[in-house]
Amino acid sequence: QSALTQPASVSGSPGQSITISCTGSSSDIGTYRYVSWYQQHPDKPPKLILYDGGNRPSGISNRFTGFKSGNTASLTISGLQAEDEAHYYCSSYTTSSTWVFGGGTRVTVL
Amino acid sequence: DVHLVESGGGLVQSGGSLRLSCTPSGFSFTTYWMHWVRQAPGEGLVWVSHISGGGDDRNYADSVKGRFTISRDNAKNTLYLQMDSLRAEDTAVYFCVADRVYFAMDVWGQGTTVTVSS
Numbered sequence: 001q002s003a004l005t006q007p008a009s010v011s012g013s014p015g016q017s018i019t020i021s022c023t024g025s026s027s028d029i030g031t032y033r034y035v036s037w038y039q040q041h042p043d044k045p046p047k048l049i050l051y052d053g054g055n056r057p058s059g060i061s062n063r064f065t066g067f068k069s070g071n072t073a074s075l076t077i078s079g080l081q082a083e084d085e086a087h088y089y090c091s092s093y094t095t096s097s098t099w100v101f102g103g104g105t106r107v108t109v110l
Numbered sequence: 111d112v113h114l115v116e117s118g119g120g121l122v123q124s125g126g127s128l129r130l131s132c133t134p135s136g137f138s139f140t141t142y143w144m145h146w147v148r149q150a151p152g153e154g155l156v157w158v159s160h161i162s163g164g165g166d167d168r169n170y171a172d173s174v175k176g177r178f179t180i181s182r183d184n185a186k187n188t189l190y191l192q193m194d195s196l197r198a199e200d201t202a203v204y205f206c207v208a209d210r211v212y213f214a215m216d217v218w219g220q221g222t223t224v225t226v227s228s
Contacts, residue, residue, distance in 0.1 A: 046205075104154040
């Protein structure tokens with residue numbers, strides 16, 4: 001159950017687009033479409049922003065989009081805003097019938 | 111509005127036990143999968159355990175297998191996590207999470223803090 005690999009930090013200026021990668025293996029991302037992404041602000045619980053690779057729950061901005069290819073998934077935030085500054089985590093279902101998270105990526109809005 | 115409220119966290123000595131509880135409001139959780147996820151201070155999210163709606167399918171992270179037991183009482187609308195043989199590395203905020211979209215965690219509680227002293 002190794003954690004998925006994410007960059008520790010990504011930054012961008014307001015209005016720009018940024019992309020966060022999430023690399024797994026054939027035991028998780030490479031086998032299932034069940035990749036989800038979570039946003040966590042300091043001292044708050046995480047919030048689901050994408051599931052099944054690219055579906056957005058009700059109320060989530062369409063500035064958040066997801067993509068998956070092979071063993072890697074990605075989250076793109078378009079039109080970066082100050083409120084997007086947070087930690088972001090990817091997660092995937094695995095062939096062991098478990099779930100695994102990535103180590104998290106800190107997004108900074110310059 | 112949907113909510114999950116955890117309780118049962120606290121300070122316990124290494125080797126001790128705790129039982130966490132989670133109660134939903136605003137939705138009936140009897141048909142939904144549920145998870146426990148933890149987050150150590152300053153660290154990332156770690157999936158701990160999952161249980162199916164009927165309670166017949168349960169899964170655990172290797173780090174807690176054999177020590178933690180997830181269960182649910184649908185009549186009481188309550189999810190549990192029995193934690194035995196606790197270790198210092200189990201110190202974390204434990205989140206109760208509902209999975210209403212299958213394979214993703216869409217409703218999170220505020221978390222309850224477990225501190226294991228060595």
